[in-house]
Amino acid sequence: MKPLFMWAGGKSKMLKKYEQHLPSDFTSYHEPFCGGGAMFIWAYNKNPSARFYLNDCNEAIMSIYSSIKNDVQLFTERLEYLSAKYLPLDKPQRKEFYYELRNEHAYDFSKWTKTEEAATLYFLMKTGFNGIWQINNNTNNRYGTPAGLLNQKDKVYDRSNVFLWSEALTKCSLTSLDFSKTLSSVGQDSYVFLDPPYRGSFTNYGTQSDDDFQTRVVEHLQKCKSSGAYVLLSNRKMEDGFFEKLKGDNKLVDFPVTYTAGRRKKTDKGFEAKKAIEILMIGDGR
Numbered sequence: 001m002k003p004l005f006m007w008a009g010g011k012s013k014m015l016k017k018y019e020q021h022l023p024s025d026f027t028s029y030h031e032p033f034c035g036g037g038a039m040f041i042w043a044y045n046k047n048p049s050a051r052f053y054l055n056d057c058n059e060a061i062m063s064i065y066s067s068i069k070n071d072v073q074l075f076t077e078r079l080e081y082l083s084a085k086y087l088p089l090d091k092p093q094r095k096e097f098y099y100e101l102r103n104e105h106a107y108d109f110s111k112w113t114k115t116e117e118a119a120t121l122y123f124l125m126k127t128g129f130n131g132i133w134q135i136n137n138n139t140n141n142r143y144g145t146p147a148g149l150l151n152q153k154d155k156v157y158d159r160s161n162v163f164l165w166s167e168a169l170t171k172c173s174l175t176s177l178d179f180s181k182t183l184s185s186v187g188q189d190s191y192v193f194l195d196p197p198y199r200g201s202f203t204n205y206g207t208q209s210d211d212d213f214q215t216r217v218v219e220h221l222q223k224c225k226s227s228g229a230y231v232l233l234s235n236r237k238m239e240d241g242f243f244e245k246l247k248g249d250n251k252l253v254d255f256p257v258t259y260t261a262g263r264r265k266k267t268d269k270g271f272e273a274k275k276a277i278e279i280l281m282i283g284d285g286r
Helices: 012-021 038-046 059-070 072-086 091-107 114-127 159-169 210-226 242-246
Strands: 028-031 051-055 172-175 190-194 230-236 251-259 265-267 270-272 274-284
Touching: 012 038, 012 230, 012 251, 012 274, 028 038, 038 051, 038 190, 051 059, 059 072, 059 114, 059 159, 059 172, 072 091, 072 114, 072 159, 091 114, 159 172, 190 210, 210 230, 210 242, 210 274
Parallel strands: 028 051, 028 190, 051 172, 190 230
Antiparallel strands: 230 274, 251 274, 265 270
8 A cells, every 4th residue: 555645745655754753653643644654554453453533624525535444446437438538639639628528627516426526636636736726816715836847657546455444544544634633543552643733834724823733733643642542743853943843852853855846946057856854753652
């Protein structure tokens, strides 16, 4: 099983670096910022008999997981239908198809069932730009990411992987809540992975400032830890030592990373991926 889609900030490439800090055992797994679910895959493979709680405040993303869990047949039928129309096209035609479908998803989605709507969004995400999630005014404040490279050859998505996810998700509780409302199921021997949007990202938290939001996430780590959980919090290392000031008696470790999502920085040597440092805050309440 692999992530269903690219996700900016996804942790697939970080898992090897995290290895020595991952728990050896747990009875439940909790991910309040699910996103692409790379850590969930690790946890599921580690202990498939555990209880799993996946949450993300992005209702559209969670609708994809819910549809795959509850109606995978219709979900894949819709994807096969869209793929059959898309794959024979040349690149200019694919681009036109993408934007027409994105507009349909933005303004005419009420004609679809929830599963068809989720499958359409999934198709757009698989053909959109580089794992970026973008909401635009001109797409009715719904998915508005530009088209990607549109260079798929014989398939748009991995059907067998979708069915693997469908099986795994039957063991999961799926919610779309503010992360702070996911504490009730956390207890002794829980493993909690907190992967919020990076501090300093373009994400809009409504009336909250970025620092207030990030502080709340660290406070949530402390609450989970107090419940007897093992908690990891991932974020970007900042020059002002923001997370160092908040860590308290938790452990903080650094990892060098290279960001591949989004547009790369133009240099004298061409376009280069951005290098940075990520932190992992570790709270052990066991």
